[in-house]
Amino acid sequence: MSAPKKRRTAQKAPSQAPQVDLDYSKLAAEILRQQSAAVPVTETIATPAGTTSPSSSASSVRSQLESSAHPVASSSSIPSTESGQQTDPQPSRPLVDSGITSMLDQVFGVSDCVQESTMAGQNTDRAATCLTTDLTPAAICLLQASLSNSSRLAYRRSWHLFLEFQQSTIHLPAPITLLCNFIGELFLRGYSPASIASHVSAISYVHKLLNYHDNSHSFMVRKLLRGTQMNQAPDTRLPITKSILLRLLDAIQHTVPSFCDRIMLKALFLTAFHAFMRLGELVPRSGKESHKVLQRPDVSLSPNVSVSFTLRHFKTNKDSSPIVISIQANPASSACAVAALHEYMRVFTHTAGPLFQFQSSRPVTYAFVSHQLKLAIQFAGLNPAEYKGHSFRIGAATEAANLGFSEHAIQKMGRWNSDAVRRYVWLKSFVL
Structure with a gap:
């Protein structure tokens, strides 16, 4: 009878062990540190430093739209579907600095806006950087040949305008709200409907090259482009006969x-x-x-x-x-x-x-x-x-x-x- 009593005593021993004092403040700090390390880095494209906001430097603004103009929405806004319901944004994929910069250089040629811009991020997405790291020189030449010289220059200017327009960082894929506000700003600055559509097309082109979802084909963006045509100012230039x-x-x-x-x-x-x-x-x-x-x-x-x-x-x-x-x-x-x-x-x-x-x-x-x-x-x-x-x-x-x-x-x-x-x-x- 004595042996079983000894075994029961041994089983109860752990519950009688002395308690350990925990520093809960240090434990909480360590948990927060680990959670921060687990958060993925979002892809950002920094805009050129020292530029002036186009909305403040616009030479002329349509008076009938001044009262209804809204501030530029943050690029982190949740995009909307065509039905108007909000959906979760597509996860951003980080890019290395050399990835997006080299891609713009190789496709559009060396541009001032690329040289002045800095692009932050970490190399965690091979699909996004394959254009500059995996394509052979022959493939890159064919990619360049797909655009005429005039198109490359025009697309390059469009990206300069787009980066200059958004003073804070731009997340790819560009949200619908950012594209819509960009269209509105170009319209207020007097750009023609054809020029605005060309600038949006340049943004769309880069998204397609990077295999990102292209919000420029969304219902709202298409409607705004149609609106620029409906509100086009009449041509007041007379003919020299x-x-x-x-x-x-x-x-x-x-x-x-x-x-x-x-x-x-x-x-x-x-x-x-x-x-x-x-x-x-x-x-x-x-x-x-x-x-x-x-x-x-x-x-x-x-x-x-x-x-x-x-x-x-x-x-x-x-x-x-x-x-x-x-x-x-x-x-x-x-x-x-x-x-x-x-x-x-x-x-x-x-x-x-x-x-x-x-x-x-x-x-x-x-x-x-x-x-x-x-x-x-x-x-x-x-x-x-x-x-x-x-x-x-x-x-x-x-x-x-x-x-x-x-x-x-x-x-x-x-x-x-x-x-x-x-x-x-x-x-x-x-x-x-």
């Missing part, structure tokens, strides 16, 4: 003191009109764009016969293929573009660089032509606020319509890929 063009050619004889500049501007005005040229296709806005305008080697002139332009860079050039524009001479007209270009090339004998240059061999700038056009319009007794560089192109379409050319023919002459030409045709009223 042939009669107005003749008045401007007479005006520059009084407003331009330099004889050589008068010859150059006459040739430029007539070329812009007869070739349906955008002013930006003839003269650059900055020195960096000098190679994108019409070049002297791309002009073939046969005096008193015709002139041919090989245009390599223009807005609707989707496949980077050059086109040839020919203008026939009209010796009986005082507004003959061929005769004006022949006289210009006799005085300006350069054989390389942009077609239109000063005597100093510097490219003629967009700002110079715009200023001289304004002075000529004022001298002719017209309102300079109603006539811009694009008025040459509008006037050419209007004159062609008055001469009986079909809409299809005008669209082809002006290199329009859509029915946008309809906005530019101003027909004369019936004489009653």
